[in-house]
Amino acid sequence: MLGTADSVFFYVSPFRYPHTGCGLLFAHSLESEYENDGVATPFDSGGLMNKFIRPNPDEPPQEFLSRHELPIPEHRRYLCQSMDALFHTPADYVEGSHPRWPGPIGLDGGDQRRWTHEVRIPDRVPVRGSHLQAVFAPKARVAASSAVEDLFQWCTTEGVDRITFDTPRGDDFEALRRECLSYIRRTLY
Amino acid sequence: MPTPWNVDELEIVGYGNVLTNDMLPSVVPPVFRLRSDANRALLPPYSFNAGFLCNATEVSQSELEDLRHSNEITLFGDAFPARAGFELWVDQAFQPHYQPRDEANRKLSRIAAEGIKNAGEALRRGNLEEAQRLSGIAISADDKRVEPLAIKAAIRRVQGNETGERLMAELAAPVLEERLFKLLVDNYCRGAVGKQPTKPIPASSRRRMPRRSSPL
Numbered sequence: 001m002l003g004t005a006d007s008v009f010f011y012v013s014p015f016r017y018p019h020t021g022c023g024l025l026f027a028h029s030l031e032s033e034y035e036n037d038g039v040a041t042p043f044d045s046g047g048l049m050n051k052f053i054r055p056n057p058d059e060p061p062q063e064f065l066s067r068h069e070l071p072i073p074e075h076r077r078y079l080c081q082s083m084d085a086l087f088h089t090p091a092d093y094v095e096g097s098h099p100r101w102p103g104p105i106g107l108d109g110g111d112q113r114r115w116t117h118e119v120r121i122p123d124r125v126p127v128r129g130s131h132l133q134a135v136f137a138p139k140a141r142v143a144a145s146s147a148v149e150d151l152f153q154w155c156t157t158e159g160v161d162r163i164t165f166d167t168p169r170g171d172d173f174e175a176l177r178r179e180c181l182s183y184i185r186r187t188l189y
Numbered sequence: 190m191p192t193p194w195n196v197d198e199l200e201i202v203g204y205g206n207v208l209t210n211d212m213l214p215s216v217v218p219p220v221f222r223l224r225s226d227a228n229r230a231l232l233p234p235y236s237f238n239a240g241f242l243c244n245a246t247e248v249s250q251s252e253l254e255d256l257r258h259s260n261e262i263t264l265f266g267d268a269f270p271a272r273a274g275f276e277l278w279v280d281q282a283f284q285p286h287y288q289p290r291d292e293a294n295r296k297l298s299r300i301a302a303e304g305i306k307n308a309g310e311a312l313r314r315g316n317l318e319e320a321q322r323l324s325g326i327a328i329s330a331d332d333k334r335v336e337p338l339a340i341k342a343a344i345r346r347v348q349g350n351e352t353g354e355r356l357m358a359e360l361a362a363p364v365l366e367e368r369l370f371k372l373l374v375d376n377y378c379r380g381a382v383g384k385q386p387t388k389p390i391p392a393s394s395r396r397r398m399p400r401r402s403s404p405l
Contacts (some may be wrong), residue, residue, distance in 0.1 A: 018246065068275065105249070111246070139332050140212075140328045140329050143325065143328040143338055143360060144211050144329050152356055156356055162356075164359075166332050170204075170205070171234055
């Protein structure tokens with residue numbers, strides 16, 4: 001319906017999609033490689049379907065989406081300004097805290113994905129490439145799944161950071177989110 | 190701030206994951222539904238506090254169905270009452286169990302212990318594939334146990350896969366120092382080496398790419 005079905009989606013933030021237990025963190029250099037065909041929006045496009053409330057409900061979601069598309073990596077200038085102007089501190093964007101000011105987009109409802117920048121790249125993006133910065137997975141998944149173990153072995157030889165964690169009570173996403181935030185705090189702050 | 194929900198007023202309709210064979214057995218986060226309103230479901234991530242479910246995401250029945258169709262959650266045929274202090278887990282036959290947490294932990298510990306014992310025996314017989322499968326069950330049942338990692342490391346050593354062995358040592362590092370882990374791997378290898386021809390994977394066969402620096 002939005003015309004985005006064949007894209008690969010990235011959050012320009014820590015992991016924010018709640019139905020997952022493993023994560024891939026790419027360096028921003030990825031955007032430069034796809035600047036000709038990738039695009040960004042200052043919100044999660046999927047949220048336009050039944051999650052976010054648009055300022056004009058009569059405007060079709062696809063039109064709203066295309067009106068807010070930004071080139072990559074230039075959308076980062078807007079992101080930087082948003083982090084400075086809308087949030088109490090820029091780190092609040094990373095941590096997932098609500099902004100102090102709603103900003104000019106006019107969306108309401110949903111969760112922090114309402115203001116999280118999304119990058120979409122058509123077709124496919126190789127995981128095993130030079131832009132992969134870190135991989136995150138529950139320890140049991142690395143040990144029990146051949147595919148995950150194989151990726152982690154590749155990361156070992158390529159110097160990609162590997163973050164493994166226990167998942168008490170099976171709440172993989174909460175552990176993933178915590179580990180990702182902790183990694184970003186260590187790396188960036 | 191989302192409303193906290195009394196667990197006794199909820200029922201369980203599924204879990205917030207889709208499992209494959211190599212993820213079993215597994216503790217899973219339940220998908221709850223209000224007993225008083227079948228159209229209001231509550232999804233993970235969430236937390237529990239004194240018998241209350243906190244910070245869950247509320248969705249409608251049709252959104253639940255959408256998530257099931259996109260293979261993001263699993264829904265049961267029948268709902269059953271939620272209980273505070275209970276754990277939902279899925280066994281190797283994909284059968285769900287809902288038990289007091291201590292009871293579930295004891296059962297999973299037994300499955301892990303049995304998996305470790307059987308994996309060790311399979312390794313001694315030289316059946317690496319079976320040893321690998323059973324050690325996977327053991328680590329899935331109890332990710333605090335270090336023996337399944339040592340068995341996997343022993344398998345990788347027998348296969349001549351140094352990177353794989355090192356990776357298992359890395360996974361075990363938070364709970365067992367490297368020297369002791371190596372002794373454990375040596376011990377598992379003792380009965381297994383010689384039964385499986387090894388073919389080392391040369392490091393030079395792996396393509397190296399330049400790394401870029403900061404994330405985001």
